[in-house]
Amino acid sequence: MTQAFTKVTAIRGMNDALPGVGARWESLEEYVRAWMRAYGYRNMRTPILEHTRLFTRGIGEVTDIVEKEMYSFTDALNGESLTMRPEFTAGMVRATIEHNLIYDRPQRVYAMGPVFRHERPQRGRYRQFHQIDVEALGLAGPDIDAEMIVMVARLWSSLGIQDVKLELNSLGQTQERAAHRAALVQHLEAHKDVLDEDGLRRMYTNPLRVLDTKNPAMQAMADAAPKLFDFLGDESRAHFEGVCARLQDAGIAYRINPRMVRGLDYYNLTVFEWVTDKLGAQATICGGGRYDGLIELVGGKPAPAVGFAIGMERLLDLWGQYQPETSQSECEVYFVHQGESAQRRAAVLAEALRDAGISTIVHAGAGSFKAQFKRADTSGAAIAVILGDDELAAGVASVKMLRAQGTNAPTEQQQVSLDNLVAFLKEKVK
Structure with a gap:
């Protein structure tokens, strides 16, 4: 077992x-x-x-x-x-x-x-x-x-x-700290009764650190200690x-x-x-x-x-x-596709978009348009590009603005020539 x-x-x-x-x-x-x-x-x-x-x-x-x-x-x-x-x-x-x-x-x-x-x-x-x-x-x-x-x-x-x-x-400097150290050790020796275990341990090895104590019982002693500034x-x-x-x-x-x-x-x-x-x-x-x-x-x-x-x-x-945290999108453009030919063409177009400095995700695997659009929306992408058999046959892609890009940005779906897609999206993703 x-x-x-x-x-x-x-x-x-x-x-x-x-x-x-x-x-x-x-x-x-x-x-x-x-x-x-x-x-x-x-x-x-x-x-x-x-x-x-x-x-x-x-x-x-x-x-x-x-x-x-x-x-x-x-x-x-x-x-x-x-x-x-x-x-x-x-x-x-x-x-x-x-x-x-x-x-x-x-x-x-x-x-x-x-x-x-x-x-x-x-x-x-x-x-x-x-x-x-x-x-x-x-x-x-x-x-x-x-x-x-x-x-x-x-x-x-x-x-x-x-x-x-x-x-x-x-x-x-070193010699000034040495003079202060001698005075500080003398002060600490005179107040051994209020030093905690850490203070006693550091009294001779690192007396300056004793003054940095957070122990309330040692605060008055630390306040009265010789001040380095005076040396x-x-x-x-x-x-x-x-x-x-x-x-x-x-x-x-x-x-x-x-x-x-x-x-x-x-x-x-x-x-x-x-x-x-x-x-x-x-x-x-x-x-x-x-x-x-x-x-x-x-x-x-x-x-x-x-x-x-x-x-x-x-x-x-x-x-x-x-500054409260704001969500960061995974990409600017998300490709939604149907069919193997459309997926392969989307992969090629996505590389051209990345060459143009546009971050792009191509939906991995298959899935219904509804499921793919849901994933596109959760990615934070501003634009979805849709490719299917009909679009490939016509030499176009359907472009849907998921989030407004400027005051005059259209929110409806529109068709764009595949040859002009990169230039079109460069104008929209600014």
């Missing part, structure tokens, strides 16, 4: 995008590509799999991502530890170094695609999710930091998204003031958040987040900042860099709250 096969479902936190939702993804991706072109950014594609040491070195060994969220495994071929990328920046920096991209000129690059983190799935936080990642490599000034923030504001505007607020901070030198302050001045020039409101540290070790100077109250607990829709030390850290010559990432699922969720 054959054992019944258990139905296979998607892994929890790794979601399917069905055709209707897929159309929304395509629309967003089209927006993003046009937006990137407007600022001179070019597409970069890096592998999903990288050496684990790239992320432990680049992101930081005591970050949440490296400690508990990475999908890592040992390659059976050579015993190397590999990891499915948990973020884009480290891999894009690796590619930049490997292919010597920034030593002739700076690079403005972006990527879109899946990233992977092993965490508890919830709204806006999945095990496989997608990011828009934008990097400016080889540029050091506050002008490019501000430009990145301004360009994100443009995306919100073009998508009709409101109620997104900008938070800003500076993490200074910044003149150059770091001037850089931050330069960013703020340019944001004011652009009319972009912001709030300085001295407790913002971001979740990755590689940041310095400017860090920023765009946050919203429209996505439940997942308030951050975009985050980024400057990471001048990362290129050298993972084996390149010292070079400045700045970037940001946007979670695409969160963005789609937010966008949908302002």
Whole structure:
């Protein structure tokens, strides 16, 4: 007796995008590509799999991502530890170094695609999710930091998204953070009694992240902690003031958040987040900042860099709250036919229409005219083209407008010469 096969479902936190939702993804991706072109950014594609040491070195060994969220495994071929990328920046920096991209000129690059983190799935936080990642490599000034923030504001505007607020901070430079770190550790040691397990664990390895706690019992301690901003030198302050001045020039409101540290070790100077109250607990829709030390850290010559990432699922969720989804048609023209000769002729005509840039479906198989018209209507096509023995004998096709194409578009059925069909439909599908 054959054992019944258990139905296979998607892994929890790794979601399917069905055709209707897929159309929304395509629309967003089209927006993003046009937006990137407007600022001179070019597409970069890096592998999903990288050496684990790239992320432990680049992101930081005591970050949440490296400690508990990475999908890592040992390659059976050579015993190397590999990891499915948990973020884009480290891999894009690796590619930049490997292919010597920034030593002739700076690079403005972006990527879109899946990233992977092993965490508890919830709204806006999945095990496989997608990011828009934008990097400016080889540029050091506050002008490019501000430009990145301004360009994100443009995306919100073009998508009709409101109620997104900008938070800003500076993490200074290495020596400034070291002085602040010593003061912060001293403060944490004096308040051990209020630290939770996570705070105690991070007190010496990553004390800045202790301040990013969501634990209500630790808020007063975090508010009273030494502020990194008070340890910044003149150059770091001037850089931050330069960013703020340019944001004011652009009319972009912001709030300085001295407790913002971001979740990755590689940041310095400017860090920023765009946050919203429209996505439940997942308030951050975009985050980024400057990471001048990362290129050298993972084996390149010292070079400045700045970037940001946007979670695409969160963005789609937010966008949908302002711009309701609209159905997308499967094609512009749908061929309805009767008989083998008509079907074969429809297939040839459909290729000519596709050559002319008109998306076309030829009804597959047989079926009554009624059934075929029903399928044509559900496809969302604007026009049905009808071919049968009578039409072929007369050298014509019957054309029916299923949806109005302009104010003077006829809705009745009309006959069009087969020789003139492509030109006729090109005029109707505009």
